[in-house]
Amino acid sequence: VAGAAQFVPEGKSWAALHAASKGCRGCDLFQDATQTVFGEGPVPARLMMVGECPGDREDTDGHVFVGPAGRLLDKAFEAAGVDRSKTYLTNAVKHFRFTERGKRRIHQTPRRGEVVACFPWLREEIRVVQPRIVVVLGAVAAKAVLGPSFKLTEHRGEVLEHEGLRVGVTVHPSSVVRAENFTEAFDAFVADLKAVQKS
Numbered sequence: 296v297a298g299a300a301q302f303v304p305e306g307k308s309w310a311a312l313h314a315a316s317k318g319c320r321g322c323d324l325f326q327d328a329t330q331t332v333f334g335e336g337p338v339p340a341r342l343m344m345v346g347e348c349p350g351d352r353e354d355t356d357g358h359v360f361v362g363p364a365g366r367l368l369d370k371a372f373e374a375a376g377v378d379r380s381k382t383y384l385t386n387a388v389k390h391f392r393f394t395e396r397g398k399r400r401i402h403q404t405p406r407r408g409e410v411v412a413c414f415p416w417l418r419e420e421i422r423v424v425q426p427r428i429v430v431v432l433g434a435v436a437a438k439a440v441l442g443p444s445f446k447l448t449e450h451r452g453e454v455l456e457h458e459g460l461r462v463g464v465t466v467h468p469s470s471v472v473r474a475e476n477f478t479e480a481f482d483a484f485v486a487d488l489k490a491v492q493k494s
């Protein structure tokens with residue numbers, strides 16, 4: 296995996312990054328996915344959130360968090376007092392990873408190599424968005440930003456300093472969607488969002 300670096304125009308505007316991301320072939324994921332799903336939101340933005348990778352709906356529509364995880368995120372934002380229109384939303388990996396089961400496309404967690412390959416895009420997004428805080432949603436995003444040995448369960452709800460960046464840590468909205476005890480998982484997610492955006 297060569298990585299995204301050779302496709303990333305460094306030091307350029309968000310618009311230039313967004314345009315260039317469409318042609319990225321930094322790992323194999325572009326081959327089967329429909330399109331690159333780049334981050335979206337105001338630039339600059341005080342708050343930036345990083346998910347895992349686009350899902351089935353995001354892959355088809357070309358926008359971040361428009362499927363089931365996005366609906367959960369919208370509900371949690373409302374409960375936590377987060378304004379989505381003022382938040383820059385992106386993912387650690389910009390192409391959908393899946394396996395086909397009949398007509399269905401089943402999401403698969405991106406491999407470490409793909410997360411590393413895609414990181415130059417996220418690094419440049421952080422540079423242009425200049426967030427006051429970056430909130431990582433789930434283990435894939437957390438490890439992308441904080442390193443592969445980071446343990447999400449030991450730090451959820453916390454705000455950490457990492458290489459000059461303030462990083463808020465919480466779970467992925469899909470884990471809330473799938474939770475056995477939905478109300479408990481939802482309330483804990485909302486509490487994390489409140490805690491990290493206050494600090």
Ligand code: URA
Binds near residue numbers: 348350361
């Ligand atoms: N899950 C993510 O991590 N990101 C999206 O954009 C959608 C679902």
Ligand code: SF4
Binds near residue numbers: 325
């Ligand atoms: Fe490039 Fe990232 Fe897509 Fe891989 S997943 S092709 S590195 S944009």
